[in-house]
Amino acid sequence: MVAVAVLASLPYVVYANVTELLVNLFVLVTLATMWNLLAGYAGLVSIGQQAYIGVGAYIVLVLARNGMSPFVAIPFALLGSALVALPTSFLVLRLRGAYFAIATWVVAEAFQLIVSRIPSVGGGAGASLRGMNGLDPAVREAFTYWAALAVVVAALLGSYLLLRSRLGLDLTAIRDNEIGARSVGVRITLAKRIVYLLSAAGCGAAGALLIVSQLNVQATSVFSVQWSAYMIFVALIGGLGTIEGPIVGTLIFYTLQQTLADRGAWYLIILGTVAVLMAMFVPRGLWGLVSDRFDFRLFPVGYWLHWRRPTTPSPPLP
């Protein structure tokens, strides 16, 4: 709470370039959290969440062209992305493992190709966001920052509450043993569908933030698989299956990116190598190391909770 209050007051205190950096950080934390929700808790490795980043961004673009304030459009981007994800979920959730991963990727590619063919949203060349001209840049940046803060807090708090709920237990059960979960009465497809839609909604909101902060959108970059690389690296380095992981991962990502800013793609090479090594040797990431060593959690939802204290009698099943 204190942290959120401090962060919320920042636009009054610091320069715009700090809040701009923080907006990018918040977007990345949101994205990695959404990816982590699918992979770290439901065992669904998606390489296509960029589909909803793009959908969210384009929804804001279209609504702003029809006279809506881009900030008001952000919740619509969130809902719209979930709505688009609903029919898609019927296709991709029938699949598992690599099938699911690549099918989601192909869906994102198909979205990009379709959007690039619509001339009214700029086709392949992209388009710029209108409806911001009346705003003073300082006010616009402050609003963007608050919007990003609201989205990232909602994403983190939402995931926390979700994972503490019965659905969270269902999801971890599915990830750990799908057949076992089914046999004890978990409604697998429903649980997966809910988390898929939530993840799409979060990515849509992140996409909306991207267009609001950058003021333009281009199909090939907003639907780029690069976003999946970012999400995966951040979540793997920070800690798969932990809420804190994406925050830790994002901090490392940005530190490395800023330090190696003038060395081209080296930060991605290093991050990718580290992420690969983490996945192989430290599957629970940096936060996993920290929380195992010090038994400390910011958001106690870890699936290690009962495993670490086998003497605690488990509560009777409802």
Added chain:
Amino acid sequence: MVWVNALVQGILLGGLYALFACGLSLLFGVMRVVNLAHGDFAVLAAYVALAIIAGLQLPVLWTALVVAPLFALVGYLVQRFIVQRSLAVSPLTTLLVTFGLSIVIQNALLQLLSANSQSLPSGVLASGSLEVNGQLSIGYLSVIVFVVAVVVIVALQMFLSHTALGRQVRAASDDQEVANTVGVNVRHVFGIAAAIAFATVALAGVAFGMYSSFDPAAGPQRLIFAFEAVVIGGLGSLWGTLVGGIVLGLAQVLGAQVDAGFGVLAGHLVFLAVLALRPGGLIPARFS
């Protein structure tokens, strides 16, 4: 006649996709592993071929003789030291690890070489074609690639069904524990399968490099086409992969005939339709 031409070109393009996809199909069939860096290794092979041409002045077809064994070695090492290790963590880890590898290869190529697109000099092969009549011409290169694809698939099928090592591969694929107890070194055998798969990837990379230009970021698109061919045809069946490649090639060429920008999208739509209607693929089968 325009459509007949498109039909022929589509089938021949399918040969290239099948050549691309058979390594993916083999690895999935044997180990249930999808190598998401498949396309990037193919691009890497094309760059290695380019370096060989520049360094040794070899003609382009000869580079395949160097690149394929080299990549077989790479494949064996990648399998033993990376894929096998991540399989031990969880099957999903192999996806994450190979995806990470894909991004690393792309960016390393970008950083060490450049984003400029390259192509393999193939002289008369690329330009020469058999003119059947005014509207139908068949490029030598695409026929050669198609024939190579069929030969590779036949050879793989023969290897799996008629050799002792092939039997070991199938045994390890069916049941690792039992294969181990009857004396099959499962890890080594999986390494061999990966070596073969990577050799075909190298061939496909060289073929694609002659077909069209490539750049460091070209890998993912190649992976997607290869995976689409595997899934359309039916997982774990090499003949299915050939059929899948041809269906994908036809969808792309015929789609592009309708509208120049529609080709790739048409391929994606056919793939998604197959996933929705026949998730087992058109020719579902196991190696037999």
